[in-house]
Amino acid sequence: MRTKWAIALVLVVGLCISCQKPQQCGKTCGTGELKISKSTLEDKIKGGWLGKTAGVCIGGPTEFKAKGKMFTGAVNLYPRLDGGFSQDDIYVQITFIAAMDAKLADPDGIFAATMDDYGEAFKKSGYELWHANKAGRDNLRKGISPPQSGMWAGPDKRFNRCANDIDWQIECDWIGLMCPAMPMTATQLSDRVGHVMNYGDGVYGGYYVSTMISLAFECNDIHKIVSQAIESMPRKSQYYQTIKDVIDFHDKNPDDFKACWSFINDKYLKTAVDCNSNSEGDNFKIAASFNGAFITIGLLYGNGDILKTIEYATRCGQDSDCNPANAGAVVGTMLGYDKLPKAWKESIEKYPDNKYSHTNYTYTDLINSSFKRAEKAILQSGGRLEGDTYIIKTQPVCQPKTLEQYGHDPIPNPDFKCKPI
Secondary structure, three states, X not given: OHHHHHHHHHHHOHHHHHOOOXXXXXXXXXXXXXXXXXHHHHHHHHHHHHHHHHHHHHHHHHOOOOOOOOOOOOOOOOOOHHHHHHOHHHHHHHHHHHHHHOOOOOOOHHHOOOHHHHHHHHHHOOOOOOHHHHHHHHHHHOOOOOOHHHOEOOOOOOOEOOOXXXXXXXXXXXXHHOOOOOHXXXXXXXXXXXXXXXXXXXXXXXXXHHHHHHHHOOOOOHHHHHHHHHHHOOOOOHHHHHHHHHHHHHHHOOOOHHHHHHHHHHHHOOOOOOOOOOOOOOOOOOEHHHHHHHHHXXXXXHOOOHHHHHHHHHXXXXXXXXXXXXXXXXXXXXXXXXXXXXXXXXXXXXXXXXXXXXXXXXXXXXXXXXXXXXXXXXXXXOOEXXXXXXXXXXXXXXXXXXXXXXXXXXXXXXXXOOOOO
16 A cells, blocks of 8 residues: 555656756747746736636626526626635635745745645635635645645545545636746646645646646737647546537637537536535536636637626636636736726725735735746746846646546556647
8 A cells, every 4th residue: 555655646746847847848829938027027917816806706696606507697797806805716825825935035946835835834724615625624634744635535545535626726826827938837836736635637727727827928819828728737637628628619619608618518517526426416516627617618708808708707607706717817917907997906906905814915915925926936947037027938838747537546647748739
């Protein structure tokens, strides 16, 4: 048993080893370097957080009110945004942000905080949790360390029956926002934190979303962002296959998001594995891959329009505050703060010193710390600062060397390729 576990754990962390050499892989949207001014970098970071906040506040009143059906009620696209300060979609992220910030000055910088550091911070948190987050934190408090704390539950007591659930997906935005045009760094960090509470598709949701946000600093084509970000996941994973189905359906039916929703709902509602899969229940589905499909529907059919993106992701139902929040973060980063709705900006700017629930971070702290981490990541990853302009060494999107799927130990990823995509 110990030998089997040793092999499994080596495979779990294999991604981090494989993605430390960008020159082995292909290109992203760029040509090797991205020039971005300090003001533009800050504008995009602020845009990502505002898109995230608007998405969760817009979708909040609809959460789980449409399960196995579309939400057809009114969607208020201009709510007060102070509700974001009490949303777990944001304050849980700050637990991990604080763990990184505490060690950011160490020689290892953005990589100084270990998986155990993130686990310890999560273990000490005092807020209410659900699904994979709750199971993961319960495991940590029982003395089960990561990545075991997030691994699938099965006959060998693999600890976390919610490992495929949405939790890390909804909490990973901060990593994409500190890794402009550096998706491999985003994936490496997402792998480290995501295994605290998730495994397999539950972790891949964090790869996918953080990669999309990372690419959105450089690329203004939503279809290209989605099509590249999907390659951060093993092609044999259910998550990859689900998003590929969305992309393919959209390409044939680019004007009918409802038809795409029906296709995905019919195909995956009963087959996407989550904590509810082995119980008699309703149409509730918390699987990361299933909800990730609704993020993707919002993005592709919204086609860069942040209001349509958030509305469509909301109307797809299920976890319909988290999904538009992730979609909003992607488009908000791509567009930047200045191009987002005036009403949103006026709303959030009323609360620069409001603290997020269960944290010591204000909105201003969140923006400033995100910029500081992004600067550290750029310089630590081969970039440089020339005057007021960052020269970023752009990175490719690269699949992990291992394939994780619920119910199975990690195995070598048969589709692993480090070549242009």
